[in-house]
Amino acid sequence: xxxxxxxxxxxxxxxxxxxxxxxxxxxxxxxxxxxxxxxxxxxxxxxxxxxxxxxxxxxxxxxxxxxxxxxxxxxxxxxxxxxxxxxxxxxxxxxxxxxxxxxxxxxxxxxxxxxxxxxxxxxxxxxxxxxxxxxxxxxxxxxxxxxxxxxxxxxxxxxxxxxxxxxxxxxxxx
Numbered sequence: 001x002x003x004x005x006x007x008x009x010x011x012x013x014x015x016x017x018x019x020x021x022x023x024x025x026x027x028x029x030x031x032x033x034x035x036x037x038x039x040x041x042x043x044x045x046x047x048x049x050x051x052x053x054x055x056x057x058x059x060x061x062x063x064x065x066x067x068x069x070x071x072x073x074x075x076x077x078x079x080x081x082x083x084x085x086x087x088x089x090x091x092x093x094x095x096x097x098x099x100x101x102x103x104x105x106x107x108x109x110x111x112x113x114x115x116x117x118x119x120x121x122x123x124x125x126x127x128x129x130x131x132x133x134x135x136x137x138x139x140x141x142x143x144x145x146x147x148x149x150x151x152x153x154x155x156x157x158x159x160x161x162x163x164x165x166x167x168x169x170x171x172x173x174x
Contacts, residue, residue: 010150010154013146013147013150016143017140017143017144020136020143024132024136027128027132028132028133031125031132034125035122035125041118042114042115042118045107045111049107050104050107050108053103053104054104056100056103057101057104060093060097060100061097063093064090064093064094064096067086067089067090067092068090068093071083071087071089071090
């Protein structure tokens with residue numbers, strides 16, 4: 001077995017350590033960004049989209065009511081051409097109300113399912129964040145310590161030098 005390690009360069013450790021620091025920094029930012037986007041999406045579904053489609057339904061129902069009143073007036077006037085045109089407007093207004101109601105149902109369904117889908121993924125993300133916060137700093141510190149140990153070793157036995165022999169025990173005097 002050799003008594004001396006043959007370390008030619010410790011720069012690779014420095015490079016790995018620097019790369020690891022950059023990775024951890026960017027990964028933390030990404031995890032935080034995803035966490036924020038999930039919160040914003042939850043809020044968007046629970047409040048903004050629900051309120052939007054509820055108000056859109058009200059607005060479209062008012063348009064439908066007006067179209068139905070116009071159809072009723074056209075029937076009273078007895079103009080067949082106007083009645084046919086007003087019927088088409090009523091059909092279109094009913095379709096837009098139904099479309100808005102379907103979209104509101106979709107938003108409510110997505111809202112119910114959101115936590116069931118997002119929570120398991122968020123738990124995995126939080127686990128990764130804990131790994132970044134606890135394990136990776138230890139790895140970075142270990143790389144730094146390894147570099148220090150190798151530097152100290154290199155100073156003790158520089159290339160071309162032989163390691164100092166172990167001190168022999170003095171022989172007992174007779």
